[in-house]
Amino acid sequence: MISFPVLLGVLLIGFLLLQVVPTDPATVVAGPTATKAEIDAIRNDLGLNEPLWVQFGGYLGRVFQLDLGRSMISNRAVVDEIALTLWPTIELMLACLIWAVPLGITLGTLAARRRGTAIDRAIMAFSVMGVSVPIFWVGLLLIQYVGGAGLLPFQGRNGPIWTADGFMSIILPSLTLGSVFVGPVARMTRTSLLETLGADYVRTARAKGASDWRVTIRHALRNAMIPVVTLVGLQIGFLLGGSIVTETMFAWPGVGRMAVGAITSSDFPLAQGAILILAVGFMAINLLVDVLYAYLDPRIARG
Amino acid sequence: MTDTALPLQSQADQRAIAAIRRKNAVWRRILRDPPAAIAALFLVVLVGAAILAPWIAPFDPYASNMRLRLCPIGGARCPDFLLGADNQGRDMLSRILFGLRATLGIGIIAVVVGGGLGALIGLSAAYFRRLDQPLMRLVDVLLSFPSILFGLAIAAVMGTGLFSLVVALSIASVPSIARIARGAAQSIMQQEYMEAGRAVGLGDGALIWRYLALNCWPTILIYMTLQLGQAILLGAALSFLGLGAQPPTAELGSMAADGRKFLSIAPHVSTLPCAAIFLVVLAFNVLGDALRDALDPKLRQ
Numbered sequence: 001m002i003s004f005p006v007l008l009g010v011l012l013i014g015f016l017l018l019q020v021v022p023t024d025p026a027t028v029v030a031g032p033t034a035t036k037a038e039i040d041a042i043r044n045d046l047g048l049n050e051p052l053w054v055q056f057g058g059y060l061g062r063v064f065q066l067d068l069g070r071s072m073i074s075n076r077a078v079v080d081e082i083a084l085t086l087w088p089t090i091e092l093m094l095a096c097l098i099w100a101v102p103l104g105i106t107l108g109t110l111a112a113r114r115r116g117t118a119i120d121r122a123i124m125a126f127s128v129m130g131v132s133v134p135i136f137w138v139g140l141l142l143i144q145y146v147g148g149a150g151l152l153p154f155q156g157r158n159g160p161i162w163t164a165d166g167f168m169s170i171i172l173p174s175l176t177l178g179s180v181f182v183g184p185v186a187r188m189t190r191t192s193l194l195e196t197l198g199a200d201y202v203r204t205a206r207a208k209g210a211s212d213w214r215v216t217i218r219h220a221l222r223n224a225m226i227p228v229v230t231l232v233g234l235q236i237g238f239l240l241g242g243s244i245v246t247e248t249m250f251a252w253p254g255v256g257r258m259a260v261g262a263i264t265s266s267d268f269p270l271a272q273g274a275i276l277i278l279a280v281g282f283m284a285i286n287l288l289v290d291v292l293y294a295y296l297d298p299r300i301a302r303g
Numbered sequence: 304m305t306d307t308a309l310p311l312q313s314q315a316d317q318r319a320i321a322a323i324r325r326k327n328a329v330w331r332r333i334l335r336d337p338p339a340a341i342a343a344l345f346l347v348v349l350v351g352a353a354i355l356a357p358w359i360a361p362f363d364p365y366a367s368n369m370r371l372r373l374c375p376i377g378g379a380r381c382p383d384f385l386l387g388a389d390n391q392g393r394d395m396l397s398r399i400l401f402g403l404r405a406t407l408g409i410g411i412i413a414v415v416v417g418g419g420l421g422a423l424i425g426l427s428a429a430y431f432r433r434l435d436q437p438l439m440r441l442v443d444v445l446l447s448f449p450s451i452l453f454g455l456a457i458a459a460v461m462g463t464g465l466f467s468l469v470v471a472l473s474i475a476s477v478p479s480i481a482r483i484a485r486g487a488a489q490s491i492m493q494q495e496y497m498e499a500g501r502a503v504g505l506g507d508g509a510l511i512w513r514y515l516a517l518n519c520w521p522t523i524l525i526y527m528t529l530q531l532g533q534a535i536l537l538g539a540a541l542s543f544l545g546l547g548a549q550p551p552t553a554e555l556g557s558m559a560a561d562g563r564k565f566l567s568i569a570p571h572v573s574t575l576p577c578a579a580i581f582l583v584v585l586a587f588n589v590l591g592d593a594l595r596d597a598l599d600p601k602l603r604q
Binding site: 005006009010013016017020128129131132133134135136137140141143144148234237238240241244245248249259260262263264268271272275278279282286 | 450451456543566573578584
């Protein structure tokens with residue numbers, strides 16, 4: 001429900017973006033030899049004399065028919081450009097989540113089990129550093145020391161992830177993006193696990209003679225996962241932000257890099273499409289997280 | 304005369320003393336926590352250096368000397384440049400001092416403007432019950448949205464540059480401060496003095512300003528500190544992408560992006576600004592966490 005006003009806001013921004021295009025569409029359609037009367041006639045035909053809110057209605061109609069206009073630079077349909085860049089972005093985010101989330105949960109569990117020890121303090125210090133480091137510094141260091149030494153490629157995507165070349169080329173971007181993700185997940189897991197470890201059912205399990213690690217993993221961790229899933233869901237929005245920087249640094253052909261390129265080169269239709277798809281993608285992920293949430297905690301599904 | 308004035312005076316004194324004690328308690332707790340104390344001290348030094356940059360910077364941050372191009376730290380070509388020179392032969396130390404000034408300045412302006420707006424929203428939501436639902440829905444929407452997308456959208460509509468950057472960072476700071484302000488104001492709304500204020504006939508404006516805002520501001524200020532680290536990080540990322548501060552402006556994010564091209568031959572040109580951003584944000588986060596724990600352990604999540 002919450003997504004609806006956001007969607008409307010994003011569409012409004014997209015519409016505004018097309019309004020600031022410096023060239024008059026009617027002049028472009030009419031061609032260089034057209035008279036003023038001809039341009040006016042075309043302007044009428046295109047609906048450019050209608051009030052803005054009518055034009056906004058027309059824009060909404062076109063968006064729902066997946067007509068996002070044409071790129072001012074490549075002259076290809078914006079939808080086609082997005083279709084090309086969408087999968088690399090999804091691939092990068094999956095390649096990051098697949099190692100960063102398990103690592104974060106492991107570190108968080110370890111810190112909670114060894115609460116107050118040097119291990120706990122070290123993991124928490126690492127986590128604070130993780131949320132403070134600019135993601136581009138991690139990328140630069142990896143490029144400098146790993147990429148620069150010729151160990152792994154760091155320029156572009158050399159194929160789909162399941163090919164050897166493609167896999168090699170995704171390692172550094174995935175490490176960069178995941179580095180800012182481990183810390184928050186570890187921290188949330190620790191806090192949440194410390195709460196559940198004090199719960200009655202955990203004491204019951206312990207009284208029945210279950211081992212420490214069995215209690216932690218079988219009884220406490222699954223219940224502790226609920227806030228963690230929420231956090232991961234929320235953080236995926238920020239992962240989207242991180243992926244914009246990562247893609248730009250590693251010349252990764254994704255939506256984020258396309259958005260930045262379109263904005264800096266004033267390609268308004270493309271920028272509008274890219275921002276729209278990033279926002280819609282974010283909302284889709286939020287929906288997915290809600291579903292996952294109900295699966296982890298059946299109490300939520302039953303209301 | 305003196306007999307009646309004296310107890311009043313001493314009551315006021317007692318209140319003042321109690322207030323000072325409370326303030327001291329927070330600071331004492333901060334100082335007892337070594338990482339937080341170090342972070343606070345470090346930030347005082349950094350903010351001082353940023354404010355005094357025009358006077359303490361050894362060289363002009365924009366004066367280039369191509370003979371000193373990419374001179375490394377401690378290089379023989381540039382014995383006067385403590386941190387070497389960048390790709391235009393400009394003194395890195397001076398540029399970092401000025402960059403710090405710009406980065407901190409942008410972050411502080413954005414958090415003060417956005418946080419002020421957020422505080423206004425939060426206080427209004429707590430005071431006018433009817434506004435609570437619509438205002439907080441709006442805040443939830445803003446909060447759930449990745450703030451870098453604000454940056455992209457605003458840069459796209461208004462063009463890239465410092466002004467767009469400040470606008471984007473301000474908007475990004477609104478929702479979290481609004482939430483905190485609402486929470487703090489709601490607990491004050493239940494205090495008897497709010498009732499008393501209304502009973503003596505104070506208007507909404509006076510009640511909000513004198514009773515609500517003045518009692519909430521310590522909490523709001525602390526969350527602004529936490530938010531400042533996030534705003535600086537986001538601003539640096541946007542500048543790094545070329546959507547914020549533009550070269551040749553000495554700003555840490557755009558300096559890092561600028562030096563990227565010389566990573567293999569002169570890593571210090573981009574590493575130094577990156578390290579500076581990291582240390583500033585780390586200090587704000589460590590201090591913010593400690594302040595939050597010291598002020599209200601209940602707010603800890």
